[in-house]
Amino acid sequence: MSQKKTKQTHPGEWSRREFITTTSKAAGAALLFSSPLISFAKTNTKDITVGDIMDAFISEVPGAPFSNTVDTLKAGNRDIKVTGIVTTMFATLEVIKKAMAAGANFIIAHEPAFYNHTDETGWLENDEVYQYKKNLLQQHNIAVWRNHDYIHSHRPDGVFSEVATKLGWTNYFSPGSNVAAVPSISLKELIQHVKKQLGIETLRYIGNLSQSCKRILLMPGAAGGRRQIQNMSKEKPDVLICGEIAEWETAEYVRDAQTKGQQLSLIVLGHIVSEEPGSAYMADWLRKKKPNLPVTHIPAGHSLSFL
Amino acid sequence: MSQKKTKQTHPGEWSRREFITTTSKAAGAALLFSSPLISFAKTNTKDITVGDIMDAFISEVPGAPFSNTVDTLKAGNRDIKVTGIVTTMFATLEVIKKAMAAGANFIIAHEPAFYNHTDETGWLENDEVYQYKKNLLQQHNIAVWRNHDYIHSHRPDGVFSEVATKLGWTNYFSPGSNVAAVPSISLKELIQHVKKQLGIETLRYIGNLSQSCKRILLMPGAAGGRRQIQNMSKEKPDVLICGEIAEWETAEYVRDAQTKGQQLSLIVLGHIVSEEPGSAYMADWLRKKKPNLPVTHIPAGHSLSFL
Numbered sequence: 001m002s003q004k005k006t007k008q009t010h011p012g013e014w015s016r017r018e019f020i021t022t023t024s025k026a027a028g029a030a031l032l033f034s035s036p037l038i039s040f041a042k043t044n045t046k047d048i049t050v051g052d053i054m055d056a057f058i059s060e061v062p063g064a065p066f067s068n069t070v071d072t073l074k075a076g077n078r079d080i081k082v083t084g085i086v087t088t089m090f091a092t093l094e095v096i097k098k099a100m101a102a103g104a105n106f107i108i109a110h111e112p113a114f115y116n117h118t119d120e121t122g123w124l125e126n127d128e129v130y131q132y133k134k135n136l137l138q139q140h141n142i143a144v145w146r147n148h149d150y151i152h153s154h155r156p157d158g159v160f161s162e163v164a165t166k167l168g169w170t171n172y173f174s175p176g177s178n179v180a181a182v183p184s185i186s187l188k189e190l191i192q193h194v195k196k197q198l199g200i201e202t203l204r205y206i207g208n209l210s211q212s213c214k215r216i217l218l219m220p221g222a223a224g225g226r227r228q229i230q231n232m233s234k235e236k237p238d239v240l241i242c243g244e245i246a247e248w249e250t251a252e253y254v255r256d257a258q259t260k261g262q263q264l265s266l267i268v269l270g271h272i273v274s275e276e277p278g279s280a281y282m283a284d285w286l287r288k289k290k291p292n293l294p295v296t297h298i299p300a301g302h303s304l305s306f307l
Numbered sequence: 308m309s310q311k312k313t314k315q316t317h318p319g320e321w322s323r324r325e326f327i328t329t330t331s332k333a334a335g336a337a338l339l340f341s342s343p344l345i346s347f348a349k350t351n352t353k354d355i356t357v358g359d360i361m362d363a364f365i366s367e368v369p370g371a372p373f374s375n376t377v378d379t380l381k382a383g384n385r386d387i388k389v390t391g392i393v394t395t396m397f398a399t400l401e402v403i404k405k406a407m408a409a410g411a412n413f414i415i416a417h418e419p420a421f422y423n424h425t426d427e428t429g430w431l432e433n434d435e436v437y438q439y440k441k442n443l444l445q446q447h448n449i450a451v452w453r454n455h456d457y458i459h460s461h462r463p464d465g466v467f468s469e470v471a472t473k474l475g476w477t478n479y480f481s482p483g484s485n486v487a488a489v490p491s492i493s494l495k496e497l498i499q500h501v502k503k504q505l506g507i508e509t510l511r512y513i514g515n516l517s518q519s520c521k522r523i524l525l526m527p528g529a530a531g532g533r534r535q536i537q538n539m540s541k542e543k544p545d546v547l548i549c550g551e552i553a554e555w556e557t558a559e560y561v562r563d564a565q566t567k568g569q570q571l572s573l574i575v576l577g578h579i580v581s582e583e584p585g586s587a588y589m590a591d592w593l594r595k596k597k598p599n600l601p602v603t604h605i606p607a608g609h610s611l612s613f614l
Contacts, residue, residue: 090559093566115536115560123533127540129564191614202509204611222553226430229422233434246529247551247578251610252397253422257436259400268611271554303558304511304575306613307498 048293050106050143051078053085056289061153069149074113075134076143082106084294087282089272091144093133095298100140102296107144108286110151110159110279119146151278158285159278163220166277167197172216179235180216187211187239187265194241198273202306206254207265213238220274225249232257232264239265243274272300355600357413357450358385360392363596368457376456381420382441383450389413391601394589396579398451400440402605407447409603414451415593417458417466417586426453458585465592466585470527473584474504479523486542487523494518494546494572501548505580509613513561514572520545527581532556539564539571546572550581579607 050073058064074091084104088095091109099107112119114130124130137144151158160178164170172180185193188209195203217237219228222244229250232240245251245268257264276299283297357380365371381398391411395402398416406414419426421437431437444451458465467485471477479487492500495516502510524544526535529551536557539547552558552575564571583606590604 090555092559093563097566111555111559115532115556117555123537124540127536129540129560129567129569132567133563188614195614202613204613206611209614222555225422229434230430233431233436244554247610248397248418248424248529249422252399252418253436255610256400256440259404260436260439262436303554303562304513306509306511307495307502307516 046081048082048290049078050076050080050082050145053082053106053286053290054078054145057147057154057285058150061150062155064150064153066149070112070118071146071149072119074119074144074146075137076106076141080105080141080143082293084296085286087279087286087295087297089276089279089300092300093136095300096133096136096142098298099142102294104294104296105140105142107142108147108279108282109144110146110148110275112146113144147282151282158281159220159275160218162277162281163198163274164218167194169216169218177235178218178231179237180218182214182216184212184214187213190216190239191267194267194269198269198277200269200273201302203270204268205266206251206258207239211238211263211265213265215239216241219243220269220278222271225253229253238263239267241267241269243269244271270302270304272303276300353388355389355597356385357383357387357389357452360389360413360593360597361385361452364454364461364592365457368460369462371457371460373456377419377425378453378456379426381426381451381453382444383413383448387412387448387450389600391603392593394586394593394602394604396583396586396607399607400443402607403440403443403449405605406449409601411601411603412447412449414449415454415589416451417453417455417582419453420451454589458589465588466527466582467525469584469588470505470581471525474501474525476523476525484542485525485538486544487525489521489523491519491521494520497523497546498574501574501576505576505584507576507580508609510577511575512573513558513565514546518545518570518572520572523548526550527576527585529578532560536560545570546574548574548576550576551578577609577611579610583607
């Protein structure tokens with residue numbers, strides 16, 4: 001998830017334009033850590049708390065801290081002393097168990113822990129899966145922090161910049177645009193490229209596989225139908241590449257555009273694979289800022305298979 | 308879409324329990340047209356208006372008409388004299404053009420015309436696809452009515468009952484339940500069965516293909532994560548079969564349930580294929596009630612392909 005949720009929780013702060021201006025001028029993520037930070041690298045590793053790490057990242061985000069954000073602690077508290085950190089897209093039960101096995105007690109996830117955007121849990125109080133997960137985290141005193149709005153508002157946007165890098169398109173984005181101007185490539189070749197670069201077995205698409213693509217609108221996550229459609233309407237791309245859609249919104253717009261005669265295709269990567277590079281980015285950020293603290297990126301894996 | 312939208316627009320009226328009580332006692336959809344109706348079959352075909360047909364269907368729905376519903380006219384008006392009717396999941400541009408070619412000027416669709424649930428169009432005013440579609444409908448004086456809340460609130464629910472019939476499961480639902488108690492079948496065989504019965508080329512799933520399935524929770528459309536999860540939590544099915552999900556909600560719940568040790572799988576059919584039988588049901592309803600009026604069911608087709 002990205003734009004839609006950010007809009008809901010922190011309107012106006014998150015701007016794709018701003019971070020692209022930054023990323024397009026830099027060769028890669030490794031060069032971009034130049035903003036001021038709270039240097040917790042100098043602190044004794046044993047004294048580093050969950051709150052220290054949250055504060056250090058948030059201090060780099062323009063306009064932060066946000067008063068209204070989904071980036072709250074889903075389990076644990078700020079005072080827990082960190083033994084190790086796991087970054088991931090989802091703090092799934094499997095990821096939690098892997099973190100425990102690795103001796104890590106702090107999970108930084110990009111998405112909700114409890115199956116809804118704001119992590120409301122009142123409706124889940126009697127649910128066995130929720131209870132099991134909540135109790136497991138409590139019993140082992142594990143902290144889970146969602147870093148969604150902040151990493152998207154970071155400059156660069158840690159998700160977008162890392163996805164662009166993985167796709168090899170860093171140099172194809174003009175400042176102020178999320179449209180990559182790439183050498184002409186067929187839709188089929190484009191699909192094969194993104195599958196290979198992002199480790200995707202199967203994806204969904206709409207379009208003529210022989211269509212030529214030069215303008216690629218890249219929107220990782222699930223920005224929501226309105227944002228996706230407004231971006232297509234404005235940018236007139238040959239293809240939108242996104243993480244997730246509501247089928248009755250974005251897919252139907254693309255179909256109607258095609259019937260009207262427009263050249264417009266759609267590639268739906270899957271939500272996790274479209275943003276997982278952002279969790280790797282977060283791990284790299286932590287390793288750079290706190291080299292003595294064990295940090296592991298554990299991919300949340302593909303949730304859905306195809307048959 | 309089904310439950311989520313209905314809840315938003317007409318809380319409390321739509322009840323899966325009630326219609327199942329009806330369907331489970333009947334052999335098939337053809338036997339179920341016993342409720343009182345406004346008989347427009349007696350009227351001269353040339354005089355039948357869009358409003359007449361809307362009123363006739365709505366008169367069969369318990370608690371209708373609804374004061375707050377998405378089932379409004381998206382184009383045209385009540386007074387248009389009907390030359391022919393097309394039923395479909397989506398009034399896509401392609402379906403509209405096929406309807407025109409067939410001489411039909413009234414499209415009854417299950418889903419929105421303009422890419423969002425409530426068919427708000429202010430944000431689309433400058434969009435070329437929207438303008439083209441709106442103008443095409445205006446120029447040819449074609450009426451588009453969304454029949455979503457009403458057909459789901461109809462007894463039987465015209466979508467659910469027809470999907471259940473197509474799957475051959477009518478006799479497997481107990482009164483008051485949307486859980487089919489079927490003879491034991493592996494997840495793989497179950498997937499193959501639903502693909503064959505509903506004409507699906509590829510679908511998405513989560514689960515062990517050799518898992519045995521006996522209790523199948525059937526929720527066509529996109530009921531929303533909370534509804535889907537609450538139903539799984541309550542009904543403890545072996546598998547949920549639904550039309551569409553938000554990946555970060557329902558899919559992650561199912562994954563966590565599996566890690567916890569529960570036997571719970573997920574089959575995501577795709578939104579259109581999961582509810583298209585409801586549009587065929589609507590066509591049958593019209594043919595029965597107005598045999599002299601040309602009625603055609605035009606499937607909205609698969610929007611997404613897989614690669």
